[in-house]
Amino acid sequence: MTGYNAKGDMATSNGNHRNGHCNGSSSNGNGTGDRQADDLAQENQTNNGKIQCSLTPEELRALRVLNEDTYPYEVIQEIADFIVKGAGMRPKIGIICGSGLGSLADIITDAKIFEYEKIPNFPVSTVEGHAGKLVVGHLEGAIVMAMQGRFHFYEGYPLAKCSMPVRVMKLCGVEYLFATNAAGGINPKYAVGDIMLMHDHVNMLGFAGNSPLQGPNDPRFGPRFPALVNSYNKDLINKALEIGKSMGIESNMHVGVYSCLGGPTYETIAELKALRMMGVDAVGMSTVHEVITARHCDMKVFAFSLITNKCSTEYSDMKDEEATHEEVMSVAKNRQKACCELVARLVREIQAES
Numbered sequence: 001m002t003g004y005n006a007k008g009d010m011a012t013s014n015g016n017h018r019n020g021h022c023n024g025s026s027s028n029g030n031g032t033g034d035r036q037a038d039d040l041a042q043e044n045q046t047n048n049g050k051i052q053c054s055l056t057p058e059e060l061r062a063l064r065v066l067n068e069d070t071y072p073y074e075v076i077q078e079i080a081d082f083i084v085k086g087a088g089m090r091p092k093i094g095i096i097c098g099s100g101l102g103s104l105a106d107i108i109t110d111a112k113i114f115e116y117e118k119i120p121n122f123p124v125s126t127v128e129g130h131a132g133k134l135v136v137g138h139l140e141g142a143i144v145m146a147m148q149g150r151f152h153f154y155e156g157y158p159l160a161k162c163s164m165p166v167r168v169m170k171l172c173g174v175e176y177l178f179a180t181n182a183a184g185g186i187n188p189k190y191a192v193g194d195i196m197l198m199h200d201h202v203n204m205l206g207f208a209g210n211s212p213l214q215g216p217n218d219p220r221f222g223p224r225f226p227a228l229v230n231s232y233n234k235d236l237i238n239k240a241l242e243i244g245k246s247m248g249i250e251s252n253m254h255v256g257v258y259s260c261l262g263g264p265t266y267e268t269i270a271e272l273k274a275l276r277m278m279g280v281d282a283v284g285m286s287t288v289h290e291v292i293t294a295r296h297c298d299m300k301v302f303a304f305s306l307i308t309n310k311c312s313t314e315y316s317d318m319k320d321e322e323a324t325h326e327e328v329m330s331v332a333k334n335r336q337k338a339c340c341e342l343v344a345r346l347v348r349e350i351q352a353e354s
């Protein structure tokens with residue numbers, strides 16, 4: 001078990017040019033009230049080769065939010081204000097619950113619960129094991145907000161939308177992001193039920209040219225070109241390792257590298273071999289874009305993977321059972337107690353220091 005530590009930076013982007021200003025074609029789809037976007041587009045008039053927009057700012061914003069892949073700062077601010085006002089408290093620590101790990105939010109007391117459907121401009125959860133609730137309340141003396149349900153790329157959400165709640169957390173006052181996930185263990189030393197503290201990642205979606213920070217950068221969130229070398233806070237990793245030791249689970253705890261693929265398929269043997277050669281220890285379908293967004297806006301990040309299935313890199317092991325979401329959920333349920341204790345004790349240590 002090794003030692004670690006980190007730094008910070010922040011930012012967002014502003015919708016893309018297509019819809020960010022009313023000087024292009026209007027997008028269709030969800031409509032605003034009775035009026036569909038195409039009808040609204042017909043109301044536009046051409047003037048000197050530019051399309052003039054007859055929509056009110058409110059209509060424009062509603063259209064943009066419904067159809068956009070990215071969220072302007074002001075919209076994120078409105079969502080954050082809605083949550084802070086509704087909860088009557090300002091959280092310091094944000095927790096994203098991985099698949100089957102929604103119980104991390106159940107240990108929060110004096111909880112104010114927001115269903116995603118009822119939060120203005122918030123996406124909805126579509127995956128089993130992701131309840132779609134935001135829980136704000138107390139944990140070990142700290143005010144925390146937890147997402148019982150995250151958004152994944154394979155659900156059809158663009159990466160900026162998947163990680164938009166991280167920016168909401170930031171504008172709510174969150175300084176620390178705890179991101180958790182269920183993942184397949186590629187490192188042959190990892191066993192089902194082990195916890196891997198993330199100290200780095202390989203951004204496979206980024207290799208393919210996809211980033212949550214794509215598009216215009218809003219410096220109110222952070223810089224255009226954020227550095228990621230110190231993304232995972234070394235001090236928090238060291239504290240978590242100590243906590244693991246005192247829980248007697250140090251032999252089931254690792255520090256390793258996570259990679260996110262787009263999903264929803266689990267990996268082929270050839271893909272797993274390639275990931276292993278790249279130094280990846282655990283593979284999943286989330287977290288990396290959330291961490292990128294959090295680092296962009298200067299949040300301290302702690303992240304761990306619960307190893308819910310073993311990923312073999314050998315064709316001779318193909319007789320082994322294939323990964324299933326049921327198995328992932330079942331392992332997460334069995335390990336929720338340890339995961340909750342780890343999170344609670346780390347929150348306690350952060351709170352004790354402030």
Ligand SMILES: O=P(O)(O)O[C@@H]1C[C@H](O)[C@@H](CO)O1
Binds near residue numbers: 150152263284287328
């Ligand atoms: O939300 P996480 O990353 O914990 O969920 C993982 C990836 C897929 O959503 C699902 C596959 O079983 O678990």
Ligand SMILES: Nc1nc2[nH]cnc2c(=O)[nH]1
Binds near residue numbers: 183184
């Ligand atoms: N991509 C991926 N995600 C997972 N989530 C839980 N297990 C796995 C896995 O084996 N692969």
